[in-house]
Amino acid sequence: MPEQPRDERTIKVDMIARVEGEGALRVTVKDGTVLDCELRIFEPPRFFEAFLQGRHYQEVPDLVARICGICPVAYQMSAVHALEQIFGIRVSEPLRELRRLLYCGEWIESHALHVYLLQAPDFLGYDSGIAMAKDHGPAVARGLRIKKAGNALMTLLGGRSVHPVSVQVGGFSRVPTRPELLGLRDELCWARDAAADTIRWVAGFDVPDLQPGYTCVALHPSDEYPMNEGPIVSSSGVELPATEFERHFSETQAPYSTALQCTLHGETYLVGPLARVNLNARHLSPLAAQVLSDTGISLPLRNPFHGILARGVEILYAFEEALRLIDRYEPPPMAAEPVTVRPGTGMACTEAPRGILYHRFTVDADGLIREAKIVPPTSQNQGRIEQDLRLFMPGLLHLPDDGVARGCERVIRCYDPCISCATHFLRLDLRREGRA
Amino acid sequence: MTPACQGPPICIIGLGNALRGDDAVGLLAARRLRARIGDCARVVEAEMAGVEIVDSWADAQIVILIDAVYSGASTGSIHRYDASSGPIAGIKTARSSHSFGALEAVELARMLGMLPPTVIVFGIEVGDTAFGGPISPAVSQALDRVMDEILWEYEAVTTSAGR
Numbered sequence: 001m002p003e004q005p006r007d008e009r010t011i012k013v014d015m016i017a018r019v020e021g022e023g024a025l026r027v028t029v030k031d032g033t034v035l036d037c038e039l040r041i042f043e044p045p046r047f048f049e050a051f052l053q054g055r056h057y058q059e060v061p062d063l064v065a066r067i068c069g070i071c072p073v074a075y076q077m078s079a080v081h082a083l084e085q086i087f088g089i090r091v092s093e094p095l096r097e098l099r100r101l102l103y104c105g106e107w108i109e110s111h112a113l114h115v116y117l118l119q120a121p122d123f124l125g126y127d128s129g130i131a132m133a134k135d136h137g138p139a140v141a142r143g144l145r146i147k148k149a150g151n152a153l154m155t156l157l158g159g160r161s162v163h164p165v166s167v168q169v170g171g172f173s174r175v176p177t178r179p180e181l182l183g184l185r186d187e188l189c190w191a192r193d194a195a196a197d198t199i200r201w202v203a204g205f206d207v208p209d210l211q212p213g214y215t216c217v218a219l220h221p222s223d224e225y226p227m228n229e230g231p232i233v234s235s236s237g238v239e240l241p242a243t244e245f246e247r248h249f250s251e252t253q254a255p256y257s258t259a260l261q262c263t264l265h266g267e268t269y270l271v272g273p274l275a276r277v278n279l280n281a282r283h284l285s286p287l288a289a290q291v292l293s294d295t296g297i298s299l300p301l302r303n304p305f306h307g308i309l310a311r312g313v314e315i316l317y318a319f320e321e322a323l324r325l326i327d328r329y330e331p332p333p334m335a336a337e338p339v340t341v342r343p344g345t346g347m348a349c350t351e352a353p354r355g356i357l358y359h360r361f362t363v364d365a366d367g368l369i370r371e372a373k374i375v376p377p378t379s380q381n382q383g384r385i386e387q388d389l390r391l392f393m394p395g396l397l398h399l400p401d402d403g404v405a406r407g408c409e410r411v412i413r414c415y416d417p418c419i420s421c422a423t424h425f426l427r428l429d430l431r432r433e434g435r436a
Numbered sequence: 437m438t439p440a441c442q443g444p445p446i447c448i449i450g451l452g453n454a455l456r457g458d459d460a461v462g463l464l465a466a467r468r469l470r471a472r473i474g475d476c477a478r479v480v481e482a483e484m485a486g487v488e489i490v491d492s493w494a495d496a497q498i499v500i501l502i503d504a505v506y507s508g509a510s511t512g513s514i515h516r517y518d519a520s521s522g523p524i525a526g527i528k529t530a531r532s533s534h535s536f537g538a539l540e541a542v543e544l545a546r547m548l549g550m551l552p553p554t555v556i557v558f559g560i561e562v563g564d565t566a567f568g569g570p571i572s573p574a575v576s577q578a579l580d581r582v583m584d585e586i587l588w589e590y591e592a593v594t595t596s597a598g599r
Binding site for chain 2: 134
């Protein structure tokens, strides 16, 4: 390809546009003790609460899908379930299972990216997935192919792999044919086995010692691993329907962050893969349960660094579940249940890749959104992240500031928080007072 | 591709977010390019794309990426980078907590031996990327100019191949 005449110059490109937000961590230490630890998170979902007001309910699935490029299905699922509660819709079993299949695709995509390209480098001593790929090419290639299998599910069911467009209140705009789904089967079988290898791979990583003592929170259906349904339960004994969420979980504004911090009865808690596995292990699929058991790592998982293991287990679960759902699939009689608009308020929680995602909508008689509330997983985990950092940081303080920052990033990455797509996600403001 | 198409397989990937003002510029460029040369080049509109763009360019010999860029230059400036033989100087590819960007995907593909021989990146300096905002006049004009540049390169490649 020819070169065009052009003045040579080097431009420092700090970031490409589409930055979803940014995170900054401010820590004050004195004499080796952490005095303050403030994680500042910019949180796009809050914009959407206002943005949705006045919109027609039919627009909601496509609008909320735009909140996150990594977990659009989660936003769509929580939204349609909340709206269907208002309208008194219960979807047919094939539609319910298709939604589950779509969620499998999202979990696979999201978890595979995080395990292979974002977090594995931490354990193997690399600055990035790119650097890791130089020495661990076959593993990274495996991760990419696993993720691609998730993309294929998303594309078939959602219409495209990013920001799916087929989800509707009542069902889908189009449902797949049986041959279309069966066409994915061979690759999903390969990916299922590759997911088992993933668990074995990450189970061999050296995990830093950190045992914070969590309260885990997840959905907990009686007969399946949680995705779209089930009451909210906690390891501290709470059990409540999503309609009661706001009576027990409260959000407070930290002055240093645009994200609200959510607590359960005033205490921080953990949501996400690790909490889900701990609370729902008996509903894991046979191979996922067996491979996890074979690692010798026992439940409950108490170390946040084992989040990578929980993600690996859920990748395998998602492939086994996807295959089960595909094998029994018969197209539903209707792609979507009929909708009769009626005014009211509905609430729903579903399990986003990063943990429970709560939506509440109030709709008027014309089907317009009057009020929207969205509580994403990251704001629920934010308090936990800060507490983990307080526990972990004293062991880092002998390091120069950049070493402290890297150690803190390792902890934060365990949660896969939606805080930034910037090149350097963490700006550390470390204030050392006294001898520290 | 139609039988009349000449030259090596080309994949053009426009990156951007249609809902964020100037950030849509790569997508808009891809749409225009599809109308002009879509019969002979694979044109992909990639919203929020990351590592999956590696799959988009499978079998292509030449990849042209068009994306929004912040570098501090004036809004509407066009940067052309040749990423074929090595990483683009000055671009950081450190990890985010959460995502994996398109240029990181280029470098990952390089490591894995999955990078096409020629990879050109056009970066358009963006200004306002507010939610729901329109594309700014400066970026709109840059879109016209970058189209000319890309089509010029495309013609050069296909014409030389056809001789």
